[in-house]
Amino acid sequence: MSAQSHPVPAGLLLTPGAGADRDHHTLRAVADRLATAPALPVARIDFPYRAAGKRMPDRPPVAIAHLREAAGRFADELGVSTDRILLGGRSYGGRMCSMAVADGLPAAGLVLLSYPLHPPGKPEKLRVDHFGHLDVPVLFVSGDRDPFGSPAELADHAAVIPGPVSRVTLPGAHDVRNQDDAVAAAVAEWITAF
Secondary structure, three states: OOOOOOOOOOEEEEEOOOOOOOOOHHHHHHHHHHHHOOOOOEEEOOOHHHHOOOOOOOOHHHHHHHHHHHHHHHHHHHOOOHHHEEEEEEOHHHHHHHHHHHOOOOOOEEEEEOOOOOOOOOOOOOOOOOHHHOOOOEEEEEEOOOOOOOHHHHHHHHOOOOOOEEEEEEOOOOOOOOOHHHHHHHHHHHHHOO
16 A cells, blocks of 8 residues: 555664564665665664663563654654654564554554564464554565464454555565565565655
8 A cells, every 4th residue: 555645754763573683684684675775774773671681572661662762863863753764673673663653653654574463372362452543554564374463363453553554475484584585675665655
């Protein structure tokens, strides 16, 4: 879907999954791809727990406060407001970005890679209560065998998002192994549609 009524993005802030850091290969692949086409600045950040050397991910209030600060700094660097910044990341990182936007952080859109709809084997423990507050363009890129949520589950739950939603399904599980180029291409193509 097109994101025609939304501001053209000036940059993308990317965050890692719970078990990774800002140098995760998929995040690097997206940043490398966007460096050439569509030539969009990308900032990759860690969450506070990772910077402190801890293994347990930050609770949402801490992660969301960190995202607000990081998005504000990145927007300032680019000379724009945060509503011109795309937010996103892998798994936990993407979830925290979507929660920050639902909580009122202005953003140009969301890039959600391997969004964790629910813990593996626990489809009743959904992580979608905030989806109805995402009035921005949203891109989901997921594996067709992701135990954190199947393509059908994702389609069902994404239907409540008021902003335009695009979904790309690639071969693979939650890590979408060996698909970094395809993930990066999907993100670049979606951003070009702005």
